[in-house]
Amino acid sequence: MTGPVGVKVGLIGAGTMGRRHLDALRRDPRVEIAGVADVVAASARTAAETVGARPCGSVADLADLGVQAVFVTLPNAFHGAVVLEALDRGLHVFEEKPMATTLEDGRRILRRVRTGNRVYQMGFNRRWAPSYQFLRRHVDAGFTPFSANVKINDGDMLTPTWYTNIAISGGFMYDTAVHLFDMVAWLVGPIETVAALGRRSCYPIYDDIAMLLRCRGDRPVAFTTCGHASWAAPQERVELYGDHALLVSEDLDRARYTTREEPQAEWQRFPSPDQVTLWGYVDEDRAFIDAVLGLAPPPVTVDDAFHSLAVLDAAYASIAAGGVAVPVPTL
Ligand SMILES: NC(=O)c1ccc[n+]([C@@H]2O[C@H](COP(=O)([O-])OP(=O)(O)OC[C@H]3O[C@@H](n4cnc5c(N)ncnc54)[C@H](O)[C@@H]3O)[C@@H](O)[C@H]2O)c1
Structure with missing residues (x-):
């Protein structure tokens, strides 16, 4: 009580x-x-x-x-x-x-x-997961990501049972990629345009997608997502490129910061007591x-939520239009 x-x-x-x-x-x-x-x-x-x-x-x-x-x-x-x-x-x-x-x-x-x-x-x-917290701490401390390369994959799309039913899920990217849209917006900046190419490879919906995002400040981000990649780690990886410096995370429990002076800096590993804690x-x-x-x-916030939904909408609109850059709606 x-x-x-x-x-x-x-x-x-x-x-x-x-x-x-x-x-x-x-x-x-x-x-x-x-x-x-x-x-x-x-x-x-x-x-x-x-x-x-x-x-x-x-x-x-x-x-x-x-x-x-x-x-x-x-x-x-x-x-x-x-x-x-x-x-x-x-x-x-x-x-x-x-x-x-x-x-x-x-x-x-x-x-x-x-x-x-x-x-x-x-x-x-993911905003509370230790690998992304590590990236964000560096950004807050002055690391400026000028561009980025990110990916997030699923091993398969068999669970939940409604995953490949667009009428219920909305589409592949509504499940997993949406998390990294939020990470890109949170770490690099709001996403202003999306150009996307999609392919239906192993499932009847788009399950191979490659995108080029333009974030505020003309920052380009290359983003790929695949729904049939096996469950091999890392399922997700984020690389942020700064001024002769690199911030990289793999999955939710490891990250690394390297610079021109220290290109071999160690990976930081973040053990958690259980998955519910690790995943934030x-x-x-x-x-x-x-x-x-x-x-x-x-x-x-609700504005963060809406931004991620607007990016999803723009990404699918771009696929439908053959890959042209589509502006992300602001309302
Ligand atoms: N943040 C994350 O890491 C994360 C991970 C997995 C899923 N999710 C999200 O969580 C949500 C649920 O996913 P899930 O994998 O738990 O799905 P699920 O199918 O395992 O569970 C959904 C539950 O909702 C019930 N349900 C369906 N329609 C209902 C209705 N109209 N009223 C009441 N109950 C109803 C079902 O019986 C089922 O028990 C999804 O939106 C998914 O995108 C988030």
Whole structure:
């Protein structure tokens, strides 16, 4: 149970990601997990039991339990409507990525959050992962990335079962690449145009994509993503090029800073007690609770969420247009 400074939360979508957030949330003594909702009653019941919560079926049920905040961990296409309903019910919202599968839903959420007084945080967990924190610390300390080369791959697209169903997922890049769009914007600068080439190779949707991004300040970024690369590490790698200096990260647990004077600098390795910590879920959930309690603003804002969705939209528009550079919508 929460004390006087606690937050009563609910979660909707008791699948893989929902269970990870429950694991993260139960480590925060300020949190009371009151309800877990899922359209599949058995999933709600099993997940709710693990945290001593009430199984439910919908956001309305969670609101009836008196929760102040809700975690939305549903398949992508259901995010928009449920987030809007939660905001309408006066709930603070933590939303898993992507923000939505249509720009229109994204715009609705953006307007609703901007004109309301509820906390909204997007689930870009990599901002708390140690390898990306290492890069960001160097950028904050004065390293200027003039250009970058990034990749993020999946071994296959078999799970979740709806991954290759565009009507539910939105497309391959709505799942994984969206994380690195946020990393590029966070580390290099907002993405202004995208030129993308795509290929359907092993699945019926675009699963091989190469892009050229232009970030603010005319900074070029080469970005590739593949959905059938085997699970060999590193699945993701970011290289930031500075003034005769290089910042590089591989996956979430190692990074390196080299300079002209020290080209052989050692890799830094960042061990974590478990995956939920390494991937940043524990810290991002704590940051959301801080924001709900008014201790700090949410670190990943609705504007950040919308920017990543706008980049996705521009990237698919560019593929459809044969690779021309498409401006990233700002609203
Ligand atoms: N940040 C990350 O690292 C990360 C990792 C994996 C997934 N995700 C995101 O988390 C979300 C969930 O992904 P997942 O892999 O857990 O999916 P999943 O399929 O494992 O779980 C989704 C759950 O939602 C339930 N559900 C579906 N429609 C519903 C509805 N209308 N109302 C209530 N419940 C409903 C399903 O029964 C299922 O239990 C996705 O948006 C995905 O992009 C984020």
